[in-house]
Amino acid sequence: xxxxxxxxxxxxxxxxxxxxxxxxxxxxxxxxxxxxxxxxxxxxxxxxxxxxxxxxxxxxxxxxxxxxxxxxxxxxxxxxxxxxxxxxxxxxxxxxxxxxxxxxxxxxxxxxxxxxxxxxxxxxxxxxxxxxxxxxxxxxxxxxxxxxxxxxxxxxxxxxxxxxxxxxxxxxxxxxxxxxxxxxxxxxxxxxxxxxxxxxxxxxxxxxxxxxxxxxxxxxxxxxxxxxxxxxxxxxxxxxxxxxxxxxxxxxxxxxxxxxxxxxxxxxxxxxxxxxxxxxxxxxxxxxx
Amino acid sequence: xxxxxxxxxxxxxxxxxxxxxxxxxxxxxxxxxxxxxxxxxxxxxxxxxxxxxxxxxxxxxxxxxxxxxxxxxxxxxxxxxxxxxxxxxxxxxxxxxxxxxxxxxxxxxxxxxxxxxxxxxxxxxxxxxxxxxxxxxxxxxxxxxxxxxxxxxxxxxxxxxxxxxxxxxxxxxxxxxxxxxxxxxxxxxxxxxxxxxxxxxxxxxxxxxxxxxxxxxxxxxxxxxxxxxxxxxxxxxxxxxxxxxxxxxxxxxxxxxxxxxxxxxxxxxxxxxxxxxxxxxxxxxxxxxxxxxxxxxxxxxxxxxxxxxxxxxxxxxxxxxxxxxxxxxxxxxxxxxxxxxxxxxxxxxxxxxxxxxxxxxxxxxxxxxxxxxxxxxxxxxxxxxxxxxxxxxxxxxxxxxxxxxxxxxxxxxxxxxxxxxxxxxxxxxxxxxxxxxxxxxxxxxxxxxxxxxxxxxxxxxxxxxxxxxxxxxxxxxxxxxxxxxxxxxxxxxxxxxxxxxxxxxxxxxxxxxxxxxxxxxxxxxxxxxxxxxxxxxxxxxxxxxxxxxxxxxxxxxxxxxxxxxxxxxxxxxxxxx
Ligand SMILES: Cc1cc2nc3c(=O)[nH]c(=O)nc-3n(C[C@H](O)[C@H](O)[C@H](O)COP(=O)(O)O)c2cc1C
Ligand code: SF4
Ligand code: SF4
Ligand code: SF4
Ligand code: FES
Ligand code: FES
Numbered sequence: 001x002x003x004x005x006x007x008x009x010x011x012x013x014x015x016x017x018x019x020x021x022x023x024x025x026x027x028x029x030x031x032x033x034x035x036x037x038x039x040x041x042x043x044x045x046x047x048x049x050x051x052x053x054x055x056x057x058x059x060x061x062x063x064x065x066x067x068x069x070x071x072x073x074x075x076x077x078x079x080x081x082x083x084x085x086x087x088x089x090x091x092x093x094x095x096x097x098x099x100x101x102x103x104x105x106x107x108x109x110x111x112x113x114x115x116x117x118x119x120x121x122x123x124x125x126x127x128x129x130x131x132x133x134x135x136x137x138x139x140x141x142x143x144x145x146x147x148x149x150x151x152x153x154x155x156x157x158x159x160x161x162x163x164x165x166x167x168x169x170x171x172x173x174x175x176x177x178x179x180x181x182x183x184x185x186x187x188x189x190x191x192x193x194x195x196x197x198x199x200x201x202x203x204x205x206x207x208x209x210x211x212x213x214x215x216x217x218x219x220x221x222x223x224x225x226x227x228x229x230x231x232x233x234x235x236x237x238x239x240x241x242x243x244x245x246x247x248x249x250x251x252x253x254x255x256x257x258x259x260x261x262x263x264x265x266x267x268x269x270x271x272x273x274x275x276x277x278x279x280x281x282x283x284x285x286x287x288x289x
Numbered sequence: 290x291x292x293x294x295x296x297x298x299x300x301x302x303x304x305x306x307x308x309x310x311x312x313x314x315x316x317x318x319x320x321x322x323x324x325x326x327x328x329x330x331x332x333x334x335x336x337x338x339x340x341x342x343x344x345x346x347x348x349x350x351x352x353x354x355x356x357x358x359x360x361x362x363x364x365x366x367x368x369x370x371x372x373x374x375x376x377x378x379x380x381x382x383x384x385x386x387x388x389x390x391x392x393x394x395x396x397x398x399x400x401x402x403x404x405x406x407x408x409x410x411x412x413x414x415x416x417x418x419x420x421x422x423x424x425x426x427x428x429x430x431x432x433x434x435x436x437x438x439x440x441x442x443x444x445x446x447x448x449x450x451x452x453x454x455x456x457x458x459x460x461x462x463x464x465x466x467x468x469x470x471x472x473x474x475x476x477x478x479x480x481x482x483x484x485x486x487x488x489x490x491x492x493x494x495x496x497x498x499x500x501x502x503x504x505x506x507x508x509x510x511x512x513x514x515x516x517x518x519x520x521x522x523x524x525x526x527x528x529x530x531x532x533x534x535x536x537x538x539x540x541x542x543x544x545x546x547x548x549x550x551x552x553x554x555x556x557x558x559x560x561x562x563x564x565x566x567x568x569x570x571x572x573x574x575x576x577x578x579x580x581x582x583x584x585x586x587x588x589x590x591x592x593x594x595x596x597x598x599x600x601x602x603x604x605x606x607x608x609x610x611x612x613x614x615x616x617x618x619x620x621x622x623x624x625x626x627x628x629x630x631x632x633x634x635x636x637x638x639x640x641x642x643x644x645x646x647x648x649x650x651x652x653x654x655x656x657x658x659x660x661x662x663x664x665x666x667x668x669x670x671x672x673x674x675x676x677x678x679x680x681x682x683x684x685x686x687x688x689x690x691x692x693x694x695x696x697x698x699x700x701x702x703x704x705x706x707x708x709x710x711x712x713x714x715x716x717x718x719x720x721x722x723x724x725x726x727x728x729x730x731x732x733x734x735x736x737x738x739x740x741x742x743x744x745x746x747x748x749x750x751x752x753x754x755x756x757x758x759x760x761x762x763x764x765x766x767x768x769x770x771x772x773x774x775x776x777x778x779x780x781x782x783x784x785x786x787x788x789x790x791x792x793x794x795x796x797x798x799x800x801x802x803x804x805x806x807x808x809x810x811x812x813x814x815x816x817x818x819x820x821x822x823x824x825x826x827x828x829x830x831x832x833x834x835x836x837x838x839x840x841x842x843x844x845x846x847x848x849x850x851x852x853x854x855x856x857x858x859x860x861x862x863x864x865x866x
Contacts, residue, residue, distance in 0.1 A: 043800075058851065
């Protein structure tokens with residue numbers, strides 16, 4: 001079954017169940033997203049992807065609402081753009097967005113979002129980063145509570161349920177039970193939460209150290225696609241190197257089997273490559289255990 | 290899913306509290322749990338289990354949470370996420386007795402700040418609380434004594450000893466003559482603890498009549514009656530009940546929404562405390578008509594007396610055979626205004642954080658446990674008894690064309706005689722104020738807040754407006770949940786607005802950005818204005834507040850965020866602040 005609808009005056013026909021967002025993407029219309037990800041069920045939480053739907057009193061989240069027969073969708077109205085700007089301003093006023101993607105910085109510019117307008121005393125989620133092991137860092141002053149890591153760790157991918165959203169309202173935050181350290185939690189260090197985090201709140205230890213030291217230089221990095229050699233599954237690895245050294249390992253989210261997920265060995269088990277050599281500048285401590 | 294358990298062990302008291310709810314445990318010694326499918330199907334018992342340990346000890350410790358996780362095969366992190374969502378669970382605290390002092394907009398008028406200072410001076414353990422639904426008896430305190438239970442003190446006696454000293458089991462007070470009343474006629478007149486008294490007053494005859502008529506005919510009567518929901522959304526009840534009945538599937542649920550947490554609202558409490566059997570009878574009819582075999586009455590966690598009365602009423606009604614093929618369960622909330630929102634309430638019953646869900650799909654087809662569900666407000670349910678007993682046509686003759694039937698209003702604040710008043714739709718706000726004895730203390734009228742914190746402030750011109758859905762809409766006001774709070778002309782409205790902003794900030798579930806952060810920015814702006822420290826000019830602050838209002842209204846997931854700026858914006862328009 002397919003449905004026919006109108007988006008910004010253009011007629012579209014898509015299979016039933018297609019989200020408004022996916023239909024817009026097919027038309028080449030760019031809509032900002034935070035909690036949506038290609039491998040994650042959208043939490044419908046950030047509300048940056050709002051569009052206007054004729055007949056609806058309030059705006060509609062394009063990532064979580066299926067296109068319906070006869071729907072008339074408008075993506076660029078004043079109301080929709082106002083909401084996107086305000087969501088970007090609100091997020092920026094509460095969380096550090098400096099390590100978000102270029103795309104995010106592009107949206108901030110495009111919508112003229114000025115998060116300083118809420119004043120210097122606006123409450124934020126600022127807090128010390130949780131550095132509890134040599135593998136990865138949870139730097140929650142960068143967290144925008146998109147729920148992606150929780151869903152990756154839980155029902156969407158890993159089924160480990162090591163982390164959750166705790167607290168309520170502005171105090172809501174990502175946590176283990178009673179905030180125990182990761183080594184004391186159920187975490188298996190698959191790093192699949194890192195793979196989906198949109199803001200750099202979750203980061204491999206070496207990459208985080210380098211970013212803190214200001215030595216991380218994405219433009220100077222090379223990415224080499226290879227296959228993990230630890231077991232027979234055949235997960236793809238993207239090896240990020242800078243100055244001839246591995247600085248991070250990721251996995252392509254569009255891999256049809258793994259959806260970018262790895263296990264502890266694939267994601268973190270590469271420190272032996274540089275065993276005996278000196279650390280890259282800015283990176284304290286090794287990886288792998 | 291193999292789950293790792295916490296290392297800490299529960300105490301005997303904690304273990305007993307959980308076991309008395311879930312039954313004795315199988316032996317378990319490892320760190321990995323294999324509870325399997327049957328245990329996971331008990332996830333919905335998470336809140337009752339957390340209540341059990343909180344009730345017994347005044348806290349939820351690591352050992353207790355770990356034990357509950359293990360018994361229900363809920364990941365400890367998730368159980369922690371749920372426990373920390375609800376204000377009445379004190380996670381990882383020292384425990385012990387505690388007072389919850391209401392400092393919300395009505396109690397603030399009645400000396401809540403003084404009370405807090407006195408408690409402070411006397412070293413009494415207390416926490417500030419949003420409206421406790423006792424506004425007719427302000428200032429109010431709810432207290433908890435581990436092992437003994439919860440109680441309410443209202444109005445609080447002058448000495449702090451009174452805070453823990455008063456067990457309120459008296460039936461609510463109704464100021465009107467029973468002979469003039471329909472919905473409230475039994476409250477304060479018929480013993481709410483005795484099924485015999487209820488039956489003697491005509492109780493359970495309406496259930497018998499419904500069964501005589503059959504489901505379709507009951508739905509027809511409801512449609513004819515024009516009855517619309519009293520929980521705030523004013524949805525036509527006949528259509529809702531028919532929707533649940535017609536929804537595909539055998540497993541269906543009906544729910545009585547007794548979470549009543551809108552500041553200034555206490556009508557459902559009066560009904561649940563004073564006429565619990567009527568709620569039970571209406572639920573039995575609801576189940577019969579829709580084909581639901583399981584029902585829940587979700588009672589606000591701060592209503593201990595209502596919960597006790599309803600539990601007893603359900604037990605007696607079941608024993609007397611009035612609940613055949615219908616399992617009716619009372620569930621207790623745990624301190625979260627948002628759980629009154631229907632989809633958040635479903636999540637809460639299921640044992641999750643009370644986070645609202647996207648609609649569509651609607652509850653009629655995808656409600657609690659993703660099954661077809663009918664959910665109605667307590668007052669709505671009691672009104673359905675009127676419809677079935679006397680016929681839809683007779684009901685429709687009461688009130689106006691579009692707003693039919695009797696309606697309960699909660700009048701509080703600066704009035705001589707606060708309370709719940711039952712009037713016909715079309716009564717003016719001024720007449721209601723007269724019923725409540727007029728503005729108290731010789732002061733003049735300041736403003737009225739209609740519909741609670743999510744409602745609208747109005748000036749004296751509103752006194753002439755008939756209270757109906759259509760007239761209030763036309764006048765730009767609202768009836769919302771039936772809360773009407775009066776303020777005298779001495780009121781510091783900036784402080785009132787700030788308290789309202791704080792309410793939304795505290796009660797936001799935190800899921801969506803416009804509400805989670807917008808309510809904080811709104812409160813910060815009002816605080817700045819209140820202390821004369823505007824960021825830029827007052828005009829700039831107002832632009833900011835307008836921008837926040839628009840994004841919260843337009844882009845929030847649920848009604849909480851969508852109405853979080855309503856009262857504040859209306860007050861600004863009136864020039865109150
Ligand atoms: C934030 C919020 C809180 C609510 N609280 C309550 C409540 O305490 N009691 C209630 O009956 N309805 C409440 N509602 C409305 C319910 O979602 C739902 O519409 C109502 O229970 C339906 O019953 P009715 O049709 O009988 O009115 C609330 C809605 C929102 C958005
Ligand atoms: S590393 Fe894996 S197991 Fe640990 S929190 Fe992240 S997703 Fe969960
Ligand atoms: S840590 Fe990252 S993925 Fe997790 S909620 Fe925060 S921003 Fe989202
Ligand atoms: S509007 Fe507020 S209460 Fe409702 S879902 Fe969003 S954050 Fe939660
Ligand atoms: S991307 Fe749609 S709500 Fe977050
Ligand atoms: S009980 Fe205090 S404001 Fe309602």
